[in-house]
Amino acid sequence: MNNPHSDHIPQEAFDWYDEYAHGKMDRRTFMKKLGGLVALGYSMTVLTSALLPNYALAEQVSFNDEEIKATYQTFDSPDGHSKGQGYLVIPTGLTGKRPVVLVIHENRGLNPYIKDVARRLAKAGFIAFAPDALYPLGGYPGNDDEGRAMQRSMDKEKIQNDFVAAANYLKSHPNSNGKLGAVGFCFGGYIVNYLAAVESTLLNAGVPFYGTPASEALRKNIKAPLVIQLAELDERVNATWPDYERDLKSLGVDYQMHMYPKTNHGFHNDSTGRYDKENAELAWQRTLAFFNEKLV
Structure with a gap:
């Protein structure tokens, strides 16, 4: 750890x-x-x-890395908060079409850890986009407590619509090959499950880390393959898994579930003591392998 x-x-x-x-x-x-x-x-x-998070620990890929280029981009979200913004990271020297991956933060806005995850994906050859749900309120405020309070104050349905808009924006990027993946953590894991369920053709591959499922009424729409990443000690999220698994099986969804032993909710987040290096790296390698299989 x-x-x-x-x-x-x-x-x-x-x-x-x-x-x-x-x-x-x-x-x-x-x-x-x-x-x-x-x-x-x-x-x-x-x-x-x-x-508590120490984001100085959460930089595996520098924003100055010569193999990537990071910029902030806005997108239209007519059914959400009108406009959204996110952190777009592309491999430098990009030629031709590449798969695209949406990176979705926890319940506190676009913090440095999530931006680093986007950079890791770009280093692996994907075009990555990490929207900030807090953009309508001025963006991630620099600390998690305030960010959490800000996100809690917002309309959840509009936030969800913002992420749908972000997914469509990314999928239509000029260098996109038309195949969209999504990876998210905690609240972001829920959003990955939601994107898979809200529109059958939106996602081509989803990786929710310790995220709760979309509402039961929406699950019938799920067609995208999923890799579900769960932490053994995360009783709150794990309690939702049996019903979700039952529905995925009944729908014939291509899914895998990995339960990481002796890990806590948030084990992939390398800015806190919940981080489990061995299991986080295993989960990440599985994520990249899955995206390379389904999106490339």
Whole structure:
């Protein structure tokens, strides 16, 4: 893991953080619970450094990397917030048509970790686009707490429509080969499932990391192949999997599910102590292999 102390932190601390990060616990309660662990001898500095993101740790590909070019691009979203914006990363020296991949952030806007994921995809030869749901409110504010509050204040249906618009924008990019993949994390995992369900022909391949499924009424539309990435200790999301799997099977959807042992929700995010390097790298290699199989 990123943080050498994270192995010694009780599992309940990770569970509390998950509740806090998803609006089921306020910050005061979260910090009070951590204070209870301090009373048992844990260091608050160790606890917060393991649980809260440090985005300086989350750069695997520099924005100055000569093999990629990153820019911000706007797109029309008439059924959403009118206009959207995202982080577009393309391989330099791009010639001909390439597969395109939408990268979808967690419930707090386009943070540095998600931008780095887009750069990783471009390094692997894909055209990647990471929209910022918070663009109508001025964009990701620079910290997760504020970003989370901003996203919670927005109309969920309009956000969903913004991501549909972003998907169509990316799919029609001049260098797109017409095949669209999507990868998302947490809320972004839900959006990948939603994009697969809202319109049968929109996605050609989807990889939701620890995301809940689209509504049951929409699932009948799913035709895109999926690779479902789940964390063994993520009880909240995993509780939704049996019903989702039943529907995918009944529809004959081409899917794989990977359950990563002893991992927490967010295990791919290398900016926190939830990061599990070995499983994150395995999940990422499976993601790239899947996109290369279905999109190239």
